[in-house]
Amino acid sequence: MVSGYLSLVIGHGSRVTGHWSLMSDSRPIYLDCHATTPVDDRVVAAMLPYFTDRFGNPASINHIYGWEGEAAVKQARETLATAIGATPEEIVLTSGATEANNLAIKGVAEAYFSKGRHVITLETEHNAVLDPCRYLESLGFEVTFLAVGSDGLLDLHKLESAMRSDTILVSVMAANNEIGVLQPIAEIGAMCRDRGILFHTDAAQAIGKIPLDVGAMSIDLMSLTAHKLYGPKGIGALYVRRRHPRVKLAPQLHGGGHERGMRSGTLATPQIVGFAKAIELGVGEMAAEGKRLCELRQRLWDALSTLDGIHLNGHPTQRLPGNLNVSVEGVDGQALLLGLQPVVAVSSGSACTSAKIEPSHVLAAIGRDPDLAYASIRFGIGRFNTAEEIDRVAEHTQSTIQALRRATRRRG
Numbered sequence: 001m002v003s004g005y006l007s008l009v010i011g012h013g014s015r016v017t018g019h020w021s022l023m024s025d026s027r028p029i030y031l032d033c034h035a036t037t038p039v040d041d042r043v044v045a046a047m048l049p050y051f052t053d054r055f056g057n058p059a060s061i062n063h064i065y066g067w068e069g070e071a072a073v074k075q076a077r078e079t080l081a082t083a084i085g086a087t088p089e090e091i092v093l094t095s096g097a098t099e100a101n102n103l104a105i106k107g108v109a110e111a112y113f114s115k116g117r118h119v120i121t122l123e124t125e126h127n128a129v130l131d132p133c134r135y136l137e138s139l140g141f142e143v144t145f146l147a148v149g150s151d152g153l154l155d156l157h158k159l160e161s162a163m164r165s166d167t168i169l170v171s172v173m174a175a176n177n178e179i180g181v182l183q184p185i186a187e188i189g190a191m192c193r194d195r196g197i198l199f200h201t202d203a204a205q206a207i208g209k210i211p212l213d214v215g216a217m218s219i220d221l222m223s224l225t226a227h228k229l230y231g232p233k234g235i236g237a238l239y240v241r242r243r244h245p246r247v248k249l250a251p252q253l254h255g256g257g258h259e260r261g262m263r264s265g266t267l268a269t270p271q272i273v274g275f276a277k278a279i280e281l282g283v284g285e286m287a288a289e290g291k292r293l294c295e296l297r298q299r300l301w302d303a304l305s306t307l308d309g310i311h312l313n314g315h316p317t318q319r320l321p322g323n324l325n326v327s328v329e330g331v332d333g334q335a336l337l338l339g340l341q342p343v344v345a346v347s348s349g350s351a352c353t354s355a356k357i358e359p360s361h362v363l364a365a366i367g368r369d370p371d372l373a374y375a376s377i378r379f380g381i382g383r384f385n386t387a388e389e390i391d392r393v394a395e396h397t398q399s400t401i402q403a404l405r406r407a408t409r410r411r412g
């Protein structure tokens with residue numbers, strides 16, 4: 001067992017001390033499924049043969065080892081394509097959604113810069129979209145970062161007014177990784193299609209949680225990842241439309257010409273097989289699991305909202321089934337997290353950037369003031385969580401908040 005005491009200086013110079021331990025039977029309940037998820041046993045089972053017996057390089061065309069790898073990748077590509085209404089040739093395998101976003105945004109900018117140099121995105125996107133956009137700005141492109149409403153939703157009139165004749169790309173995420181808000185993807189897709197603007201969506205959090213169809217939603221490029229859906233880390237894909245319109249993309253990784261020249265690098269067969277299995281399971285179980293997660297989320301919210309001064313972040317219903325994000329009045333954010341740590345693993349409403357703790361840019365964008373943003377908790381409920389766990393977390397969160405408020409009142 002590894003354990004110890006963590007001590008932290010919080011606002012007003014007070015010190016908060018919490019016990020932590022890494023012993024397997026006392027590990028906290030995992031409610032951080034937007035960060036990553038455990039790999040499902042069924043996914044592991046599908047992957048295993050491709051580490052050992054069937055280890056061949058799918059690009060080896062002269063022997064059975066290569067053919068086995070190639071067949072597995074072909075099958076996986078078909079599964080992935082079917083899940084989103086695409087064709088297998090439209091799937092470009094990548095190392096995850098960060099790479100897919102970079103390929104989509106930089107790849108389109110480089111291929112279409114003679115047509116226009118304007119890109120539209122949201123203030124609440126993941127940094128894997130924001131940073132490539134900022135990079136484009138450094139190259140002379142103009143990027144409009146649209147504000148969202150206090151519920152986290154994009155106002156389509158704002159999008160319409162931002163669209164220009166030189167706009168080449170709109171990038172809007174399907175589901176937000178902090179507040180779970182689901183953007184109106186089909187409506188955005190239709191607006192882009194009408195104006196001949198390419199539409200990219202980062203669906204890292206959405207795939208397998210909400211229905212996604214690249215045809216019905218007029219999506220031209222879509223980023224996916226496996227590890228948010230009980231698949232392995234280090235594998236993802238970019239969907240790239242091949243017809244009506246055929247999207248051109250400048251590759252960002254050059255080499256052996258894999259993935260039709262759009263992404264060179266030896267294909268990671270075990271991860272690709274696991275990715276496809278994870279998507280197949282996620283999409284197949286989506287309806288029942290979505291309902292179960294909504295019920296668990298409601299159970300948690302019903303318990304927490306009995307306290308005063310608890311604010312829900314993001315739209316009340318138009319959000320991912322497993323997402324609950326709350327801001328808590330009258331407590332210090334760091335103390336709150338420290339108090340929760342022994343019982344529940346969650347994320348806070350702040351992020352460490354260059355060793356400085358900053359309030360989340362998403363909570364800032366929906367208008368939360370910094371103090372409330374610091375004192376925020378993102379609960380990400382997932383496939384392996386139970387109602388009993390939710391009850392334990394609710395009870396512990398309530399008592400932690402009450403204890404911290406009492407301590408603040410005593411000091412005040």
Ligand SMILES: Cc1ncc(COP(=O)(O)O)c(C=O)c1O
Binds near residue numbers: 176
């Ligand atoms: C919305 C969103 N986009 C992109 C990413 C990055 O995905 P990956 O870890 O596969 O690079 C994440 C993961 O944190 C995410 O939540």
